[in-house]
Amino acid sequence: MEKAIVLKNITKRFPGIVANDRINLEVDKGEIHAIVGENGAGKSTLMKILSGLYQPDEGEIFIFGKKERISSPNRAIELKIGMVHQHFMLVGRFSVLENIILGAERKKGLTIDWEESRKAIENLCRLYNFSVDLKARVEDISVGMAQRVEILKVLYRGADILVLDEPTAVLAPQEVKELFVNLRRLKEEGKTIIFISHKLDEVLEIADKITVLRRGKVVGTVEPQKVNKEELAKMMVGKPVLLKLDREEVEKGEVVVSLENLRVKDRDGRPVVEGVNIKIRAGEIYGIAGVEGNGQKELAETIIGLRRADGGDIKVLGKSVKDLSIRERRDLGIAFIPEDRHKQGLVLPMKVWENAVLGLHRKKDFYRAPSLDVKNAERFCRTVVEEYHVSLSSIRQAVEGLSGGNQQKVILGRELSQNPVFIIAAQPTRGLDIGASEFVYSQLLKLRKEGKAILLISADLDEVLSLSDRVGVMYGGKIVAEFEPQEVSLEEIGLYMLGAHEKAGEAS
């Protein structure tokens, strides 16, 4: 078998950490090779080295048998290595078409040959059965489509080696299926694929081989047939992992939150939430499943007050909060874990303790007029760090230096410290590894037990189904179906998520 990639003793150091420590890896041509590991294990770093963004400090790289120095992304492209990054590398303001051709434009003289480009992409789409709207602006499209755009970008450049860093984190089950179909097709075409994911089921399903990283080192490479999930998790973490959730029955209390025919329009006046009715009782987790871009984000943002409701009402403990400010709503006991922690959850360049009291800084614990009680704030931050096992070097370091999981813990600590009655948790485990996700789950369940009302919004169906007491599926701004989790199968919900019921409805 021809080796597409051989890495020998690749080492990459960052200030204070060895992100990749003498990594050896072999990937056959036409193979789907999965890489798993906890947050910060060094997966993305290794892939960035492969795609020319980082230079290894030591070690050698062989591509199709030839020793190469991948000095720049350009060189990687020449070597037909294409990477789909964990965080999408797309230009929001550009159209899908522009994003795909950027850097590899087909030209007519100095200008871009749009026709040629479009045809080339349409051919690719046909070949791999992709559907994208080439004219749409990327900031308007769904994550699923953005994902396809990223893959098309790579294919358009004629890549033979595809690296996909956590491509499924944001996809609905059906979309994941579709992606897998595509990946298999690509594999048949002879492409080599590296696939990174935190979702072990997926990895076991799609991969031909799995390499496990831990703390920058290769723990081992296994074949999916020869391991199960538990064993894989153990390899990753270094100790046995409990994969079962400890979800007790909880007595439900009174209705804490009720959304009544809630309607929201976006900036351009298009309706994005159309008449949502939800009641959540104390001690209850209400899960909203749905593909991103179906109004979940807007729903959550309206409840906390980031958007204005266009109609209907939001009541917390019987009181309408529709016209209150965010501060007032929070004072009533609404906590919010935003889906985009970098954009909405944290002020990245500021210190950890400052982020830990963000929004609480005028509470009497932290504010003794005229000044902030910095000592107390730091003390509070230290308890958060301890309680939530945040790993960091100092609470005075900038929060941007923390890993995604640890950043999330800071947010949890902040949001949950004020004894809220109602918690909105949007995509609370996105991008987190098993350990960290587990921790978030246990926190949510703990809150449930304490009698809080929780609205859980997630694209991860497993998550929604295993945590929630009731599940609503959101599609096109509406709750199109509501279940108890045990009533339905994953597939069924998946169909609702993709709007199949509507099409079915139209057909009949």
Added chain:
Amino acid sequence: GCAKKETQPPQQQQQPAETKKIKVGLVFDVGGRGDLSFNDSAYAGLERAQKEFGDKIEVKYLEPSAGGENREQLLRLLAEDGYNLIFGVGFMFTDHIAKVSKEFPDVKFGLIDGFIEGLDEKSNVACLQFKEEEGSFLVGAAAALKSKTGKIGFVGGMKIPLIEKFEAGYMAGAKYANPKVEIVSDYIGTTGEAFKDPVKGKELALKQFKAGADVVYHASGASGIGVIEAATAEKKFAIGVDSDQSLTAKEEQRPYILTSMLKRVDVAVYDTIKDYVEGNFKGGYRVFGLAEDGVGYALNDYNKNMISDITAKLDELKGKIVKGEIKVPADKKQYEEFVKGLK
């Protein structure tokens, strides 16, 4: 690399005590040397004095920072440095010279365009002022006499009393020569920048020309370059200011510069230095008007033929002013009275 230690002491041309030179210092106004107008004119006086009394005097000139707030510091530095006669160019120096002259009673000061109250001959400050209105009166008359359309224009830099003096004299002269003449008047801006804006100067002059004016006088410093350019483009007349602008103009512009109002800052500076050198320095006030040849209108090879028909008339007017038969107004109010008196 490392510099070799060349221990050449800074060459200081210290004069032996007995042949001690008279030190003359001059602080420009913002804009400094090379402004082709006010400052340069003062510099010309300084230069001429140096040429003439070369062995007796030593000169130095300084320039304030862009905001002009260190005028006083510069005056003082010169005074400290042993300068005997120090000029401040421009009325902005009024307060500063008033202050510094008290601190250094042995140093003499020349203040151009400014006025300090309560001076006399024994004071160490001489205020050197000009009757710009008188010179402007003559060019105003010239404009009115030369205008075929009966409409003439004025472009000022910034509306301040100094520039209004030019305006009032100009309008009075024009009305005197032709009571029916119509005068349009525009100012460029509201900051000192208005004296450096040839772009607006040109546009305003163009507007005046298009509205029927055929002679435009400017008192707007470097902005006037635009006025002359506009006159050239429209083949109408411009009148320059401060110095003889025909001399510095482009060949093709010269036929369109009717004349210039001369303000001899150089004469004022030179005369004052001369007095000092000869031991005749007098404090108090010196006013340079038509009588003293401190202002006037320009007559040169280029405009000789253009205005030969009116020079007699202009000289007659000059005579009347010198004799006091005509009292030239120096501001708006006096101008209005002046016009009333004409009727």
Added chain:
Amino acid sequence: MFLIELIASSLRMAVPIILTAIGAVYTERAGVVNIGLEGMMIVGSFWGALGSYYFGPYVGFLFAMAAGAFLALIHAIATVTFRVDQIVSGVALNILAYGSSRFLSQAFFKMATTTPHVNGLFKLKIPLLGETSPVIILALILVPVAGYILEKTVFGLRLRSVGENPLAADTLGINVFKMKYAGVIISGVLAGLAGAYLALEHTGMYVEGMTQGKGYIALAAMIFGNWTPKGALWASLLFGFAESLSFRVVQNAVIPYQFIKMIPYVLTLAVLAGVVRKSTPPAADGVPYERGTK
């Protein structure tokens, strides 16, 4: 007649702003804020005059553009290579432009604030407008050209991508630094050209301070025009129009002249406040790019 004059005058007043504002579009679309445009205009006006004085107007224009480009190059080195704050660099360049022009003017012409008279280009005879500088026509042509370059060409696409998401552009093998340099330098060339227009075409001489803050106005016009050449054109024309309108407002005792001088600025503000529009700068505008940070 009045109207035609008004339009012609507006156009003349707007041209330097248009040119510089288009330049500003290039640099900001590449993600570099260039507050040094004023300085680049200044060196353009000086070097334009210098070149024209010694070698004629064509060389003058070349010198002006080269001088603008040189200053822009310094800006690019400081902000793109060394990632210095873009505004400080711009402020420093404005000071440098002022000082060096004065210094060189003194050195070459023995006059600090003006050069001798210099010649401009040939004039076009255009119906209604009369004798018109070819630069005016050039400026009007450059607007659609800039639009075309930015929207339709490979270069434009790449330039814009660098201002929106440099990391994404980098991963696609686009030379982020080269693109940013290109954007900044084009802005310098155009600002230099605008300066030369003032000195050679409008006035026939360099006068210190003749740019009168037009570089800043151009920056405002570019923002007002929502970072597009066409928008910048309209904004510049609006400003030029307001300015030449203010020349024509009858100056009488009723309205003090100081208020007439405010017209362009008040009108611009009023229009801005009246037309509520969201302006969307390039996503990575003003942010220095460094590989390996997220």
Added chain:
Amino acid sequence: MKRINVLILKIISPVLAIVVAAFLSSLVILSIGKNPLEVFYTMFRFSFRRLDSVAIIFYNSTPLIFSGLAVSIGFRMGLFNIGIEGQYLIGTFLAALAGFSLKGIPAVIHIPLVILSGIIGGMLWAYLPVYLKIKRGVHEVISTIMLNYISYSLIHFLISEVFLDRSQKLLIRTPKLLSTALIPKLHGLLALFGVNLPKHVYLNWFFPLGILLAFAVYYMLYYTPFGFELRCVGQNPDASRTAGINPEKVFYKGFLLSGAIAGLVGLSDLMGYFGYMDLDFPRGYGFDGIAVALIGQNSPFGIIAASILFGFLKRGAEGIQTLLNVPMDTIVILQALMILSIVVINKVMNDYIRRIERKGVA
């Protein structure tokens, strides 16, 4: 060990910056046929060996401290207040108005009233852009540029048409401030410490006030909830809003604060030197303030240092102009080169230091 290295680098970096700036400037100085070493030597000797020079440096830096602080507050919240220029002119005017029109009150009341008027003037002129930004979506850079120009004309109108001192013949200025409105000089205070400043130095209480204000701003930024909010909003308005902070409110307050400080910029000159406001009142402090704020990296203490640097450059310029006949243009070029090399070197060194420090965290 590493810590010492870092410390050394931190000290070296500004020195290196000055050395490089000096080297570049030397080329310019050589080109006019002067000896750079002599020029620099004179500049330093003149600036630091004379007591009046040292005091004048502080005096020069006074308006810049206020201006830099005002700009930095804008930057801290992510807004670019390019309008300090107009704000301080309006502030100075109102202060002058209070200074010459309020008669018969003792200095202890009059001076604060004058200062308050300056503050109000600055706030008034800052209110417009922030109002337009929040209510009408007008970009603050455009509105503040326009408002600067409007303020020039307005000041011209107010001084030359409305509040003209008619006892003057040629000068356009407001009436003189009453003696109760003038800020005392620092001479008295310094005399207590045995430092006797010459009479012609105008160093006044605004200098210590500026330093105090820098401390206050520092305290405000890092120890008050409002400062905390200001920094949060500046770094990430979305996250701040989500956390319950209202960015618009912060913008309002911050911009008004920035304007209030801007209103003080011209007061040292007004109340401590001129004693009146005229059409020629010093311009450009607003723009210098941008450079000062950024060179000082928006830190209050950095701003003090940068202001003093600017004050030194100006005083040094007077010295070499007077003593060595070095023309102003050369000095202007020198200043630009200094700013550029200081920021470049600072940046390079800081990056380097950060890298070393990160390694240290391991």
